Amino acid sequence: MDRTPADRPDHPSAAERFNEDQATYAVKGSGAPDLEAGVAAIRNILKTLPARPGVYRMQDSRGDVLYVGKARTLRSRVNSYTQVARLPKRLQRMVAQTRSMTIVTTRTEAEALLLEAQLIKRFRPAYNVLLRDDKSFPFILLREDHPFPRVQKHRGARNVKRGHYYGPFASAGSVTRTLNALQKLFLLRSCSDSFFSNRSRPCLLYQIRRCSAPCVGRIAEADYAELVEDAKAFLAGKSTGVQARLGRQMAEAAEAQDYELAAVYRDRLRALTYIQGSQTVHAEGLGDGDIFALACKAGAMCIQAFFIRGGQNWGHRAFFPAHTNDVPEAEVLSSFLVQFYEDMPPPRRILVDRALADRELLEEALCERSGHKVSIDQPRRGSRARLIEQARRNAEEALERRMAETTSQAKVLRELADTFELPDVPKRIEVYDNSHIMGTNPTGAMIVAGPEGFRKNNYRKFNIKRLETQPGDDFAMMREVLERRFARLEKEDPDRASGEWPDLLIIDGGKGQLSAACEMMENAGVHDIPVIAVSKGPDRTAGRETFHLPGGRELTLPPNSALLFYLQRLRDEAHRFAIGTHRAKRSKSLTTSTLDEVPGIGPNRKRALLMHFGTARAVKGAALDDLERAPGISKAMARQLYDYFHPRG
Incomplete structure (x- = not known):
């Protein structure tokens, strides 16, 4: 068998994780999709498989990935697919379609588990449990690249901008509510650096007590840094200390008869008290943790997630994984977790509502990914068990709503097919x-x-x-x-x-x-x-x-x-x-000019030309001599610019 570099995972972290001991094998078959051909294709590769951990991909005659799996011992795991009578109907259908396999060996089973999650998200195979809603989660970013740090919403990679990232939040609404709280409590700026540097007087946020106006010097840098530290403590779950400090500052201001300042501290204290009392999920003592509970009804499944950071509820979301027919519930939850944390930083504690057969392996894999210890627990009593029960109730209610919507949707689609005389109920x-x-x-x-x-x-x-x-x-x-x-x-x-x-x-x-x-x-x-x-x-x-x-x-x-x-x-x-697409295109066109399309004209030359001629249209109509007299434009560049706008026929 030949090594196939093209079949290696292209995810950067995978490239770092796998070294020279990885190998890729493939075997090809042909014929109609039936069990005999599928089993024959699998048996052909068994002779070459090592007794090592790894990941296998099962592919059909077109090369499309049907299933991605991981194994502690590849030879034993792949051999199980040849024992057709022991397989559930779902896997029998998969074997019948299998015509090739690709194998990647790894050093450990934990590495295989992480690679499996990457490949499932990449190929989205038809026989794997899939996390449907895998869009990125929002975070709060407290920037540290400015003397007066900015607080803002952030999505995407968390190593692009220097600062502290807090999250994930379940939704943009959860982030917005927390940002509003931060502005009321700590008066941190949320404006861009360019807006900040061009202010000559405070903006409206200062007037409504949502910002301390550092842009015009209404607060000293040291005092603003103290507000930033308070915000960090609040986001880290140390709101009790922040509350005590605000109370002390309010009393000191009142004693000094600075009643206006005391009123500011009072308003901030009220906002903090309101936020603490508005939590729908109370998780004191949990610190940082995620809570997952699964509900199942009529073959459909829902997984409810609560995100707790610093003992505060940062929102919840219901997920409806796909391809769950005939898959045990605990296996669905395990597959969901490894896909969920494929590009999400796991907290130190994860609470689940049922026992997971591969719990220790999941903990090892998540620990390797995050760089810190991760524990997966199934609480049975106390406040954490009550959190699990609350998550389970939410999962059941979300599943009921989903099924009601699906039933209604199916009825409407049937009516659509009947009314417009379609050949069948449309699926797309x-x-x-x-x-x-x-x-x-x-x-x-x-x-x-x-x-x-x-x-x-x-x-x-x-x-x-x-x-x-x-x-x-x-x-x-x-x-x-x-x-x-x-x-x-x-x-x-x-x-x-x-x-x-x-x-x-x-x-x-x-x-x-x-x-x-x-x-x-x-x-x-x-x-x-x-x-x-x-x-x-x-x-x-x-x-x-x-x-x-x-x-x-x-x-x-x-x-x-x-x-x-x-x-x-x-x-x-x-x-x-x-x-929306048209507006985005129109907005982009307003910030571009014909000079952007000229080879060799960068931002500095473009600025010099516009300062000299006034408009891009004037540059386009300028004579060659005029272009040569423009500052920063050489004769060769002037000729190139002139020829671009006046091509010789």
């Missing part, structure tokens, strides 16, 4: 809209919806190419967007095996947009995807939409119809996404 609906102002900055947008709701990871935006589309021509814009969309589908998935092909297209527009869409699909040879265009009623009144179908048919729906409300939601979401 794509909605298209365009946005522009007088033909400028034209953009196209596609949103995706299905039985589970909006699939925001599948949203796409299209920059309309002006050379191909007449400015302001909505029909041509729609045609271009669909041409590019289906050309990509034909290239990437000609067999329609990935589930990325839509079952229904909805176009925001009338007969013209529908005709443009149908013409494009006819030219592309796509004849089996239904298309609906939605136009607003008289005076653009919501509730009086007309639905246009190929062949000139039109439909209207009753004003109180659940299906009408659903289609309006789809149309409005596409419109929102298109408008």
